[in-house]
Amino acid sequence: MAHIVFLRASNVGGRNVFRPAELARDLAHLDVVNIGAAGTFVVRARTSAEEVRREILARLAFVPDLSVHAADDVVAFVARDPFRGVRFRRDRRGWVAALAGKPRASPRLPIAWPAGRGWSVRLDAVEGRFAMGMWRPPRAGFVFPSNVVEEALGVRATARWWETFVKVARVIDGGG
Secondary structure: OOEEEEEEOOOEOOEOOOOHHHHHHHOHHHOEEEEOOOOEEEEOOOOOHHHHHHHHHOOOOOOOEEEEEEHHHHHHHHHOOOOOOOOOEOOEEEEEEEEOOOOOOOOOOOEEEOOOOOOOEEEEEEEOOEEEEEEOOOOOOOOOHHHHHHHHHOOOEEEEEHHHHHHHHHHHOOOO
16 A cells, blocks of 8 residues: 655654655565655555664664655545635645544644634644645744644644645556
């Protein structure tokens, strides 16, 4: 089975720095495609999630949080188009968080952070091992969607912009 790997807090603020394109080349035997600089990989070889995890951890100089998802789950999630009808702009973007496991809490949604009209991260829905919402530039201090999800759901999370998920689905389907 093919898999998608999401590394958390890599290549951010000078921490957990690595070269994703080099890692993908080192994992060529697993037919790995690197998506961007944040640590998102499509593993097209038929292998287990544990083997993918082992292979990645063996090649990094740090131990990252990483979430491995079945490629079919990501494709099905993108095909449902949870942001249908939402117009994204430079100051309003959709995000999706890949959850490392089952949420431990089921809060009433949506949750906005900070609360009120001045929110910058809004958690709108949870579907299986994915949480999603909207982001606006903060008025003061950056708020990471991953942090909001982890606080609300009690599970580790790794957020990416919606367009990253769309690109991952295209790569899985052979479109790039």
